[in-house]
Amino acid sequence: MRIWKSSLYPIGKILFAVAAALLIISIFFPWWGMTLVAPQYPEGLHLVVYPTKLENMNDLDILNTLNHYIGMKEVNGKDFAELKIIPIVLIAFAILSLLVTFTGKMKYGVIVLGLLCIAGVLGLYDIYHWLSDFGMHLDPKAPIDYKPFIPPMVGENQIANFHTTMGFKLGAYLLGLSFMLMVIAAWRFRK
Amino acid sequence: MNGVKKGWFTPLISGLLVGVLIAVVFFVNFKQLNSANNSKLGANESAAEKTYVPPGKLDTYYLFASGGHSGNVFVYGVPSMRRIRTIPVFTPESAAGYGWTTESKKMLGKFTWGDLHHVAISETKGEYDGRTLFATDIQNNRAAAIDLKTFKTVDILGPIANLNGPHCAAFVTPNSEYIFLPTRFSAPIGHEYADVSQFKEKYKGVMGAVQYDFNKKKLHLAWEVMLPPWSYDLSDAGKKSSDGWGVMSTYNTEEANTTLEVGASQNDRDYLVIFNWKGIEKEVAKGSYSVINGAKMFDPVKTPGYVFLVPVAKSPHGVDVTPDGKYYISSGKLSPTATIYDWEKTFKAIKNKDFQGEAKGLPVIKYESVRHKEVEVGLGPLHTQFDGRGNAYTTLFIDSAITKFNIKTGKVIDKIPVQYSPGHAAAAEGDSVSPDGNYLVALNKLSKDSYLSVGPSHPESLQLIDISGEKMKMLYSAPADPEPHYAQMVKADKIKTIEVYPKDTKRPNSVWKEKDAHIVRHGNKVDVYGIAVRSHFVFDAKSKTPDVVHVNQGDKVTFYITNIDLDEDITHGLGITSYNENMEIQPGETNSFEFTADQSGVFPLACTNFCSALHQEMTGYLLVKPK
Ligand SMILES: [Cu+2]
Numbered sequence: 001m002r003i004w005k006s007s008l009y010p011i012g013k014i015l016f017a018v019a020a021a022l023l024i025i026s027i028f029f030p031w032w033g034m035t036l037v038a039p040q041y042p043e044g045l046h047l048v049v050y051p052t053k054l055e056n057m058n059d060l061d062i063l064n065t066l067n068h069y070i071g072m073k074e075v076n077g078k079d080f081a082e083l084k085i086i087p088i089v090l091i092a093f094a095i096l097s098l099l100v101t102f103t104g105k106m107k108y109g110v111i112v113l114g115l116l117c118i119a120g121v122l123g124l125y126d127i128y129h130w131l132s133d134f135g136m137h138l139d140p141k142a143p144i145d146y147k148p149f150i151p152p153m154v155g156e157n158q159i160a161n162f163h164t165t166m167g168f169k170l171g172a173y174l175l176g177l178s179f180m181l182m183v184i185a186a187w188r189f190r191k
Numbered sequence: 192m193n194g195v196k197k198g199w200f201t202p203l204i205s206g207l208l209v210g211v212l213i214a215v216v217f218f219v220n221f222k223q224l225n226s227a228n229n230s231k232l233g234a235n236e237s238a239a240e241k242t243y244v245p246p247g248k249l250d251t252y253y254l255f256a257s258g259g260h261s262g263n264v265f266v267y268g269v270p271s272m273r274r275i276r277t278i279p280v281f282t283p284e285s286a287a288g289y290g291w292t293t294e295s296k297k298m299l300g301k302f303t304w305g306d307l308h309h310v311a312i313s314e315t316k317g318e319y320d321g322r323t324l325f326a327t328d329i330q331n332n333r334a335a336a337i338d339l340k341t342f343k344t345v346d347i348l349g350p351i352a353n354l355n356g357p358h359c360a361a362f363v364t365p366n367s368e369y370i371f372l373p374t375r376f377s378a379p380i381g382h383e384y385a386d387v388s389q390f391k392e393k394y395k396g397v398m399g400a401v402q403y404d405f406n407k408k409k410l411h412l413a414w415e416v417m418l419p420p421w422s423y424d425l426s427d428a429g430k431k432s433s434d435g436w437g438v439m440s441t442y443n444t445e446e447a448n449t450t451l452e453v454g455a456s457q458n459d460r461d462y463l464v465i466f467n468w469k470g471i472e473k474e475v476a477k478g479s480y481s482v483i484n485g486a487k488m489f490d491p492v493k494t495p496g497y498v499f500l501v502p503v504a505k506s507p508h509g510v511d512v513t514p515d516g517k518y519y520i521s522s523g524k525l526s527p528t529a530t531i532y533d534w535e536k537t538f539k540a541i542k543n544k545d546f547q548g549e550a551k552g553l554p555v556i557k558y559e560s561v562r563h564k565e566v567e568v569g570l571g572p573l574h575t576q577f578d579g580r581g582n583a584y585t586t587l588f589i590d591s592a593i594t595k596f597n598i599k600t601g602k603v604i605d606k607i608p609v610q611y612s613p614g615h616a617a618a619a620e621g622d623s624v625s626p627d628g629n630y631l632v633a634l635n636k637l638s639k640d641s642y643l644s645v646g647p648s649h650p651e652s653l654q655l656i657d658i659s660g661e662k663m664k665m666l667y668s669a670p671a672d673p674e675p676h677y678a679q680m681v682k683a684d685k686i687k688t689i690e691v692y693p694k695d696t697k698r699p700n701s702v703w704k705e706k707d708a709h710i711v712r713h714g715n716k717v718d719v720y721g722i723a724v725r726s727h728f729v730f731d732a733k734s735k736t737p738d739v740v741h742v743n744q745g746d747k748v749t750f751y752i753t754n755i756d757l758d759e760d761i762t763h764g765l766g767i768t769s770y771n772e773n774m775e776i777q778p779g780e781t782n783s784f785e786f787t788a789d790q791s792g793v794f795p796l797a798c799t800n801f802c803s804a805l806h807q808e809m810t811g812y813l814l815v816k817p818k
């Protein structure tokens with residue numbers, strides 16, 4: 001394989017270094033979020049997921065209180081082991097990218113890209129898993145009988161009187177950008 | 192990999208969107224857009240347009256009106272004149288559970304009503320600072336503090352020793368050092384028995400100086416001043432150049448002790464009492480006082496140089512210091528004139544001992560040497576407010592009108608009729624060093640035929656007047672329960688409320704998780720540590736019936752309930768049928784009531800404050816096992 005044996009031009013190395021920086025920066029920004037708007041909540045309830053934590057615990061408390069009406073179990077930051085693993089994984093990826101920068105060897109780059117693809121798929125599956133876990137396992141004895149549902153990862157839906165908008169946030173885009181920079185480096189700036 | 196190709200497009204577009212969003216957030220000032228048509232009273236707008244505040248829009252001022260013998264404070268929005276809230280202070284109010292909870296019961300003590308006459312917003316550098324509202328109870332000699340973060344009464348002091356009807360209070364000093372409570376009814380100190388025939392010797396007037404600890408939210412009596420047996424009325428604190436001084440009007444210098452209507456209306460002149468509170472404070476600190484019924488009593492006759500009298504027209508009912516602190520204005524209610532007095536001249540007269548005599552051992556300053564102007568305002572002049580442009584507005588009780596005049600020249604500029612018989616008036620920021628000069632509310636004692644009839648007892652009225660122009664303009668008339676005696680109008684943005692009590696897990700008796708709700712029994716004492724949340728109670732999480740409380744007849748029962756809904760406007764309540772127990776628990780708050788379970792049987796309990804679609808289901812039981 002040609003790509004496996006090739007090495008990078010200086011620009012390609014720089015792109016990998018920038019990609020590493022973006023990975024680290026993305027730790028400090030939200031990755032995914034959910035905004036719920038209802039007549040009584042014109043200002044919206046906001047649930048924001050960072051790679052390290054859930055934010056807006058006050059809104060989360062309110063959501064949990066409201067969720068018990070349809071029998072959804074309590075959303076609680078402590079249940080998500082991912083929030084401890086993700087930052088470590090990101091740092092590992094950043095180190096690998098820097099390795100590419102310093103050695104200029106594309107074979108490391110291919111490994112990073114491959115692993116990143118796998119991690120991405122796992123990450124998306126993880127979100128899907130939680131959404132379906134919360135949406136599909138509703139307490140059958142809840143006061144309001146609501147059909148189990150899986151909210152979309154990106155997009156909108158209506159749950160009772162709540163109009164919900166979900167989607168990726170800045171951190172996730174930084175991650176995407178980082179990935180793209182690596183792809184560009186591998187595609188255009190290798191000899 | 193599919194995600195990779197998609198990965199190009201989404202971040203690019205979202206990046207652009209984020210950019211636009213950031214641009215909007217940082218460069219567009221929404222506040223400015225909103226307030227553009229709200230800032231100035233348009234000259235050509237009709238009265239309806241000037242007072243119309245569309246649904247969802249907010250008023251620009253809070254009006255805090257004392258609720259008289261309702262014992263409450265009424266809160267209005269200006270200019271819409273919508274009544275927003277009633278704050279219970281000296282009277283139980285079941286809608287808020289005020290008077291049933293442990294705290295409020297303790298504050299109210301043995302009294303079930305009060306006559307809340309004057310309100311005063313705390314001040315910093317002579318400006319309303321929006322932190323606390325003070326109020327006094329003329330009936331039972333008490334003072335109260337209302338926290339303006341929560342609009343709740345946080346402390347009541349009293350009955351305060353030696354006072355009898357602190358009518359004119361409360362007025363605060365420019366940095367809220369003191370709230371003064373001058374007494375209206377002279378009586379023997381400490382209610383001691385002495386026949387009215389001994390009025391001149393045994394009866395006394397007293398002024399109390401109360402302090403407020405803003406951190407501990409506690410009122411306490413600092414000291415008192417012994418005064419002649421006259422009736423003390425409205426008062427005001429000096430400002431700016433006259434800071435450190437206070438002034439109050441007094442009538443019945445005749446010392447009549449019966450049929451005051453005639454007896455107290457004989458003297459052609461009564462007095463203003465001028466006092467140097469900073470000086471008295473120092474004297475008290477040095478020990479110039481005697482302790483009477485636990486109060487440090489300062490006697491201005493024994494320690495002269497701090498209290499003086501100034502002659503004023505017959506039977507005055509008010510004195511007000513101008514915003515610049517240079518003048519004080521008072522009128523005799525049985526004389527058609529208002530007198531503008533000069534503080535500088537007053538200080539000079541005191542220094543030069545320019546006295547025309549003495550009354551009850553207190554020096555009387557020569558009237559001519561302190562008078563600035565006399566203004567023919569009309570019949571029955573009472574109280575004066577200011578617009579910050581050098582004009583004063585005096586209410587005319589008998590004329591049923593308000594007169595506007597210039598303070599410097601004493602020239603009358605305008606007069607507007609009101610319906611009817613105004614007592615006080617409240618201008619926007621009117622008692623501060625910088626009144627806003629756009630609105631004035633006349634607090635009228637009579638309203639006959641102004642509103643749909645409700646039978647022989649009529650509402651009182653609050654009339655909103657536009658004072659932004661040369662001529663006053665009537666804008667709106669709002670009915671009120673008796674009696675909005677005094678009011679203060681403060682800029683809405685100075686009031687910084689909280690919407691939810693902070694989740695303080697260390698708060699005594701609070702429980703924050705449903706599973707932690709529990710009941711503690713010690714002999715015949717039962718303490719319930721429960722939670723309220725949409726839409727159920729949990730008193731005992733381990734029980735199969737978590738919303739049922741079992742006690743034995745005769746047990747002493749306390750319910751401590753925390754509202755764990757930390758969500759704006761989600762208030763719960765708890766009422767127990769036939770037990771006369773009731774409380775409100777605001778979001779994030781812990782509240783309690785205690786009672787003896789003397790009746791046996793089954794007593795349903797329920798949430799009283801409509802909280803959710805399942806509010807009706809938010810119930811439980813108190814089961815009292817018979818002896
Ligand atoms: Cu409720």
